[in-house]
Amino acid sequence: MQKSNSNYLVMKLLSFCLLTLISFFNFNTAWAQELKGKIPAISQGQRIEQDLGLGTISVKYYRPNIKDRKIFGGIEPYGVVWRTGANNATVITLTDTVTVEGHLLTPGAYALFCIPGPNEWTIIFNKNTSQWGAYAYDEKQDLLRFKVKPSKLPIKVETLTIQFADVHQDEGVLQILWENTGINLHLKTEVDKRVMANIQEAMKGDNKPYYVSAVWYYNHGGDLNQALTWMQQVDKTQPPAFNVKYWLARLQLKTGDKKSAIASANEGIKLALAQNSQEYVRLNKEVLHDAGVN
Secondary structure, three states: OHHHHHHHHHHHHHHHHHHHHHHHHHHHHHHHHHOOOOOOOOOEEEEEEEEEOOEEEEEEEEEOEOOOOOOEOOOEOOOOOEOOOOOEOEEEEEOOOEEEOOEEEOOEEEEEEEEOOOOOEEEEEEOOOOOEOOOOOOHHHEEEEEEEOOEEEEEEEEEEEEEEEOOOOOEEEEEEEEEEEEEEEEEEOOOHHHHHHHHHHHOOOOOOOHHHHHHHHHHOOOOHHHHHHHHHHHHHHOOOOHHHHHHHHHHHHHOOOHHHHHHHHHHHHHHHHHOOOHHHHHHHHHHHHHOOOO
16 A cells, blocks of 8 residues: 555656646747747847949948947047947948058958047957957957047937948048047049050950940040040941930030030930930030030
8 A cells, every 4th residue: 555655656746747847848938939030139230331433332230329328438438449339340341442541451351440539539440350349359350550530520329320421433431420429431442544444455345335435534534536436436326315415415515516516415305305304305405505505
């Protein structure tokens, strides 16, 4: 009888343990299922990309908010390396060579660090792009360091913002804006000489890029007589087009043939009206205005 009771107690204990284990498993499975979806970061990530010259520049970073805190000289102390964001270090990727504040950067991916100061910041491009924050920052991995002056912003920027401004074909500005502080990093890339060389090489082939080459020459100080010859070739070998007439008129006017420029612009207006292109109606009329036609 005693043996039977002992067996019964053992079975009850095993059942209890089994039920506890199952309950624990189900509890944790429920939590796991609940957390299967992506949890948003407190500081949201952003990826921006900008064409510049013959390449692109992209930036991946995380955007902390002020949240009623003092940022520079506060939670981001002066004289201390900052990841230029939150979470992972900010990464800048280049597909072409650029200069940043006159300093050369070749294609590749770089971590962007800063050392804020009240009157001067140190900007750092570091080769280690796979690090959390600046805790493992190693100065020996720096590729480039230089100093810039911060500016005081007229309004408070709540969320850290990195953006491109004043972008042209061969230059632009990368801005870092947060709290009342702004940093401008001036970017430049070589375009004109490389495009001119590309045009000369392409003209050796069978499919000669007359149109785009003539437009480039017009806008970038190339040989205008050569550009006019190319555009005349386009005008002869394809059906009449309002954009071709426009550039033909521009080149004719620039090389001193006002009469031909007026004729080409008038033809361009007729073609543009027939195809309902108000933009090229306006552009060809601008040629007439520049030629002195009211």
